[in-house]
Amino acid sequence: MHRSTPEMIQPHTTSLLMQMVFCALAVVSLLYIPVPILPLLATAYQLPQEQAGLALSAFAFAYATGFMVFGPLSDRLGRRAVMVGGLVLLAVITLGLAWVATPGLFIAGRALQGFAAASFPPVALAYLSERGTPKQRVWGVAWMSTAFLSAGLLGQIYGSVVASRWGFSWALIPLIVVYALTALRLAAAPESNETRRPQSPFWEGYRQIFTLLGNPALRRVYLPALLLLMSFVTFYIGLDIHLGTAFEGHGINGLQARGLALPAFFAPLLAPRLIRLWGPHRVATAGLTLAAIGLALCAGAGEKRITLLLAASVIYVAGVAISVPGLIARIAATTSPEVRGLAVSFYTFVLFIGASLGPWLANSSRAWPVESLFLLLATGLGATAIFSAVRGDKPHCAR
Structure with a gap:
């Protein structure tokens, strides 16, 4: 053919x-x-x-x-x-x-x-x-x-x-x-020119998940992925829950608070050059570190310094935006074509399991000071940045 x-x-x-x-x-x-x-x-x-x-x-x-x-x-x-x-x-x-x-x-x-x-x-x-x-x-x-x-x-x-x-x-x-x-x-x-796998029983392919999880480099992708969107969804619902009244007092609505960070989402367009210069491992780690710093600054600003908090949110969003292509490139560098679809699918599975936990975490924080919520999120992302920094990349493993 x-x-x-x-x-x-x-x-x-x-x-x-x-x-x-x-x-x-x-x-x-x-x-x-x-x-x-x-x-x-x-x-x-x-x-x-x-x-x-x-x-x-x-x-x-x-x-x-x-x-x-x-x-x-x-x-x-x-x-x-x-x-x-x-x-x-x-x-x-x-x-x-x-x-x-x-x-x-x-x-x-x-x-x-x-x-x-x-x-x-x-x-x-x-x-x-x-x-x-x-x-x-x-x-x-x-x-x-x-x-x-x-x-x-x-x-x-x-x-x-x-x-x-x-x-x-x-x-x-x-x-x-x-x-x-x-x-x-x-x-x-x-x-x-797509490569298709042999016609074996469908469920047999899921056995490869255990092989993927046995790859140290992929574990350093999947754990950060769990916290990335969980922190993102929690952050913005948390803004509405804890700071909606404070925003109104400064003449800022929820739409403006969100729109301010929009330019940061174009950060992935820098990823091809950054990945060529530094490699996916360093790009992913740098993005996670930047996101953790942004959240820590949000926690430091708190309810009393709204302008600083919104500026810090741009740093946080830029860190998230840089992390994602770095993590995906890390998957591509450490998996063979035969399991790449499964590896990317498991990555997105973990990513959005985290997102599904975001509303629960945000609602659970209603009695907390907003600073405590942001500090918790910053600590989680900071820990994953340290975990990601440990090299475990093995090109085209998980066969």
Whole structure:
């Protein structure tokens, strides 16, 4: 059978990449849209205020679980087939969710939406890491990382502007269009030189997880991943819980507090050059260290120095944004192509398990001083930075 080469598909790479990046933004934003409108969702779907966070946790847990299904499935069926089928399923579920009105159906719909959404991020990363020239692959991962991360703020901004004004259901309609158009574009894209695994029993592939966890370098990826999005979700929900009134007193709304850090999410675009200069190990460690310093500065600023706290939040977000491509590049450097889909899937699984714990941790901190919450998060990320700094990289292990 004829197999396309990277050169043959190169003319399609830039436009397809940009559409995939925009779709990634729309997919991952689904997690974050409810963050600034949790009280409105509680009212609209008759949820107790303390249970409004289920709109986040149900999605995030199902999202993380889906990574462990779709990543290995893409190793067997091909990346493109899984992305196309998953985006069609996501569009159908999201359309259905736009019409539900009861709390049970809403939470169940969010869980189904999260599971279907998981078909895109890890598979898209693996697809782009295997497609085109080495330079295109690095930039493809950098742009996708930027989209995944900036969705953390853009999704919240979209929720504040669109969902709070017209309702959560109407905010979903433009996203459905994005999923459908991207599925059509991917279906029409030329075949790439994908490597598929032998047709062994599906569950047999999961035995490789124990091999992955036996790789010291990958353990230094997975533990930081657990805390990265947990700290991020906790940080922004914590801002609303603890400092909403203080922001209002300074004439700052939640949208402005979030938008201030948006430029920091373009930090992954620096990653290709930084990784070439320093290597993925040092880039990941530097990002974790910067994030921990930013949170420590937020803790030092506290409620009394809002301006300093917001400036420190930019440092924190930049650290998170630098960490993610460094961690992904570390996976690529230490796994063979046969298990890379599973390795990236397990990484994203751990990442969003952390995100699903964020609302619980933020709500558990209601009785704490905000400084204690930020200091706890800073300590956790600081510990993972030290753990990451210990070298354990072994190129292309976990076969």
